Amino acid sequence: MPELRKDLFSDIWVVIAPERKLRPQFSNLSGEDFLSPENCPFCEGNESMTPPEIYAIRNNKPNQPEWQLRVVPNKFPALRIEGNLERRGEGFYDKITGIGAHEVVIETNSHTKGIDELENEAITNIFLTFKRRILDLKQDIRFRYIQVFKNHGIRAGATISHPHSQVVGMPVVPARIKERIKTAKAHYDAKERCIFCDIIFHESEHHKRVLFETSDYIVMSPYAPRFPFELAIYPRIHRASFEETGDDGVQKLALVFRDTLRKLNKALEQPAYNLMLHNAPFDNDYKNYFHWHWELVPLISGTGGFELGTYTYINPTPPEEAIDVLKKM
Amino acid sequence: MPELRKDLFSDIWVVIAPERKLRPQFSNLSGEDFLSPENCPFCEGNESMTPPEIYAIRNNKPNQPEWQLRVVPNKFPALRIEGNLERRGEGFYDKITGIGAHEVVIETNSHTKGIDELENEAITNIFLTFKRRILDLKQDIRFRYIQVFKNHGIRAGATISHPHSQVVGMPVVPARIKERIKTAKAHYDAKERCIFCDIIFHESEHHKRVLFETSDYIVMSPYAPRFPFELAIYPRIHRASFEETGDDGVQKLALVFRDTLRKLNKALEQPAYNLMLHNAPFDNDYKNYFHWHWELVPLISGTGGFELGTYTYINPTPPEEAIDVLKKM
Numbered sequence: 001m002p003e004l005r006k007d008l009f010s011d012i013w014v015v016i017a018p019e020r021k022l023r024p025q026f027s028n029l030s031g032e033d034f035l036s037p038e039n040c041p042f043c044e045g046n047e048s049m050t051p052p053e054i055y056a057i058r059n060n061k062p063n064q065p066e067w068q069l070r071v072v073p074n075k076f077p078a079l080r081i082e083g084n085l086e087r088r089g090e091g092f093y094d095k096i097t098g099i100g101a102h103e104v105v106i107e108t109n110s111h112t113k114g115i116d117e118l119e120n121e122a123i124t125n126i127f128l129t130f131k132r133r134i135l136d137l138k139q140d141i142r143f144r145y146i147q148v149f150k151n152h153g154i155r156a157g158a159t160i161s162h163p164h165s166q167v168v169g170m171p172v173v174p175a176r177i178k179e180r181i182k183t184a185k186a187h188y189d190a191k192e193r194c195i196f197c198d199i200i201f202h203e204s205e206h207h208k209r210v211l212f213e214t215s216d217y218i219v220m221s222p223y224a225p226r227f228p229f230e231l232a233i234y235p236r237i238h239r240a241s242f243e244e245t246g247d248d249g250v251q252k253l254a255l256v257f258r259d260t261l262r263k264l265n266k267a268l269e270q271p272a273y274n275l276m277l278h279n280a281p282f283d284n285d286y287k288n289y290f291h292w293h294w295e296l297v298p299l300i301s302g303t304g305g306f307e308l309g310t311y312t313y314i315n316p317t318p319p320e321e322a323i324d325v326l327k328k329m
Numbered sequence: 330m331p332e333l334r335k336d337l338f339s340d341i342w343v344v345i346a347p348e349r350k351l352r353p354q355f356s357n358l359s360g361e362d363f364l365s366p367e368n369c370p371f372c373e374g375n376e377s378m379t380p381p382e383i384y385a386i387r388n389n390k391p392n393q394p395e396w397q398l399r400v401v402p403n404k405f406p407a408l409r410i411e412g413n414l415e416r417r418g419e420g421f422y423d424k425i426t427g428i429g430a431h432e433v434v435i436e437t438n439s440h441t442k443g444i445d446e447l448e449n450e451a452i453t454n455i456f457l458t459f460k461r462r463i464l465d466l467k468q469d470i471r472f473r474y475i476q477v478f479k480n481h482g483i484r485a486g487a488t489i490s491h492p493h494s495q496v497v498g499m500p501v502v503p504a505r506i507k508e509r510i511k512t513a514k515a516h517y518d519a520k521e522r523c524i525f526c527d528i529i530f531h532e533s534e535h536h537k538r539v540l541f542e543t544s545d546y547i548v549m550s551p552y553a554p555r556f557p558f559e560l561a562i563y564p565r566i567h568r569a570s571f572e573e574t575g576d577d578g579v580q581k582l583a584l585v586f587r588d589t590l591r592k593l594n595k596a597l598e599q600p601a602y603n604l605m606l607h608n609a610p611f612d613n614d615y616k617n618y619f620h621w622h623w624e625l626v627p628l629i630s631g632t633g634g635f636e637l638g639t640y641t642y643i644n645p646t647p648p649e650e651a652i653d654v655l656k657k658m
Contacts, residue, residue: 005552005553006553007551007553007555008512008524008528008551008552008553009508009509009511009512009513010508010512010640011640012553012555012640012641012642013553013641014553014554014555014641014642014643014644015641015642015643015644016553016644016647016648017643017644017645018645018646018647018650019645020643020645021645021646023645078635078643090552091531091535092527092531093552093553147635147638147639147641149633149634149635149638150634151633151634151635156633156634157631157632157633157634157635157636158633166634166635168635170639170641172641174638174639174640174641175639175640175641176638176639176640177639179338179339179640180338182338183337183338183339184338195337198421199337202420202421206420222336222337223334223337223419223422224334224335224336224337224341224342224343224345224422225343226336226341226343274633274634274637274638275634276634276637276638276639277638278638295637295638297634297637302486303486304478304480304485304486304487304603305478305479305480305485305486305495305603305604305605305626306407306476306478306486306495306497307486308603308605308624308626309476309478309503309505309603309605309606309607309624310476310499310503310504310505310506310605311339311340311341311503311504311505311508312341312342312343312344312476312499312501312503312504313341313343313344314343314344314346314349314407315343315344315345315346316346316347316348316349316350316352317347317350318345318347319345321347
């Protein structure tokens, strides 16, 4: 059974998940080729290689071929859905039973197509699926946060190449979200304004770090990006939670993401990347000062002991320069 | 000129360092082989390929062959030594001129020998050099912190394979150190005890996460390690700053590190690793509650969007299990 252990010095929780050692990249079956469709658990015809599906976009019965998208439990879950949530001390340390949901969104039946190569409807369905899975999982009162993310490419941490993303229901609010909430709340308490709305207004006015804008979204690089070509997608309308977005708004987001990814792929030659949703947790009411957004980080430079030891990042590409390059794509 | 930009939501500063793009791994000279001694700027005979040395262990004149260890400025510095330190606002963002020191410690004239393969005296000299460089750099009143670290292996972020470590003088206290100080101070204010001394006492008593102990040091895994086989080396004697350690204490540390690395190398087959010093900053008096220590993180598993998006880490190896494995080495 996995457990969550709290770092003594921060809000960081670590998932100690011994089962994860059995994953493809940790196994000794290095002869197995997860790049070939025959062995790929996410390809059509191999539905029996995954646990039974939770959700699918298809016109036939579950767990058989002919589908557009499937959501299945992660076979090697970091957190487990069964069991009681127990928060305990251990000496002067803190731990929680490793309760959570860990789902895989198999984005397409194509083994190789990137999100930006799919039809508009298929891309929209991926983002609509994120919304539906959040709406479903947040009914589980054991969860305080749901993390949606995508690792594209081995360098980004993907162990299976078939296009997929992941949804993790967590019994804690993650450190990075807590950190954002803390600053956003202080800003709101002082000014009665959302700090994210302020960022959008400021960047839209100065335009040095804005890749493009639509009537609903703005795609920009943060002022202090940790990584070269790091981007963020913000909705213009202030809403704390992504899942409050109407289906038409989700569709527009999907196309904004597609256009952003196309530019990145052109400028950086199909880089590995991480895509992450930052959303309001459910343990409290954040509607006044949290503002959902996506982070998109292409992985073209590495990190080392300096970053790990200090949480100070060295970024060789000023965001203004990255935006200049991407705008020409 | 590099600059430091503050993340709006945290204590994280990002070094925007366009000059770093010229580094070997970013250059297009992929034909150049930094693995071969002829092209290696850190090998004997190639002294002219580095900036003039700052410090060396040798019996002859500087910047020529026949030396045991050299310290040179980083040719592609993240921060620059020349210039005035200016702290400025930019709209509602914050920045500082990228002032700092960025030095490389060329640990040995051997192109391939790991630290654990060197003679005792040579290993000791590396750690004594860290102490001397800190004592020298902390006289520069522009600096608030000095980060000593080592990236071993390409996966750990090393761009040159010749054994070396780095020393960075910084005009800010890094987020990870600030975080530790905050908790340590709260603990001290409440209990009048050092939290690190408490950890040492607790772990030494329970012994589940202790690799080995000497009369002066303890090598252990943290309760919530972010990475498999993550280790920490603590001195038993409470001191805020590493550089206060006597030369004999530094020598003992060097041998403790050597023995730790040998075990890791045996258990994990010569892994890439990061070694990082956590030390007291100079902007305040931390003597009561900070306690210097080293972190040693072998890089055997990757991170992805979940870690990047949440600062929640998934570690498949419980620290108790890692210690069991290492103890048998």
